Amino acid sequence: MAIDAPTRRYFRRMVAVSAIYVAAIFAASSIIPDDAKATPLTVAIALVPGIAVLAFIWAIGSFLAELTDEYLRFLEVRKALIATAMTLALTATWGILEIYTDVPRIEIFWVFPLWCIGLGVGALVNKLTLGDGGCP
Amino acid sequence: MKNRLKVLRAERDWSQGDLAERLKVSRQSVNAIETGKYDPSLPLAFRIADLFDLSIEEIFLRD
Numbered sequence: 001m002a003i004d005a006p007t008r009r010y011f012r013r014m015v016a017v018s019a020i021y022v023a024a025i026f027a028a029s030s031i032i033p034d035d036a037k038a039t040p041l042t043v044a045i046a047l048v049p050g051i052a053v054l055a056f057i058w059a060i061g062s063f064l065a066e067l068t069d070e071y072l073r074f075l076e077v078r079k080a081l082i083a084t085a086m087t088l089a090l091t092a093t094w095g096i097l098e099i100y101t102d103v104p105r106i107e108i109f110w111v112f113p114l115w116c117i118g119l120g121v122g123a124l125v126n127k128l129t130l131g132d133g134g135c136p
Numbered sequence: 137m138k139n140r141l142k143v144l145r146a147e148r149d150w151s152q153g154d155l156a157e158r159l160k161v162s163r164q165s166v167n168a169i170e171t172g173k174y175d176p177s178l179p180l181a182f183r184i185a186d187l188f189d190l191s192i193e194e195i196f197l198r199d
Contacts, residue, residue: 131173
């Protein structure tokens, strides 16, 4: 099946944003020494993956706006909602455990990767309940 | 919501892909609407009705 123009643009944007995100994380891990103080430089370095996350969400939003097929848009929205629900529920639960029990602390950095995994879970839920996973 | 899309399509000997192309939607959309997994918006329901030259009520049936 031919890939339509909005999906092609979405792919291009996601590849670019993902590359920037991964590169920024590798750069941060090699530039910032362990236990470094928060300085304007370290904050500036940390802002790059943060901005990449914003671009990631912008790419999804643009894709939703450009999709002319309402059913595919519905599938994509469901995926994002499932990812958000899963992420918030898991982090809220683990957060309470961290506050009141001796469970190991998980760095807040992992929230976004968890949300991305949630998108995959959303596609699986779509597939199991509707027979269609959605776009990429 | 039940609908007569599959019957109307079969009467014209159209595949799901043929209907999808005429409606400018994906084949998945046609399949989801036919099987009742997804109810189309009013604008898409009008496009479907216009394509078959029928009213919406003649295609989509109340549960």
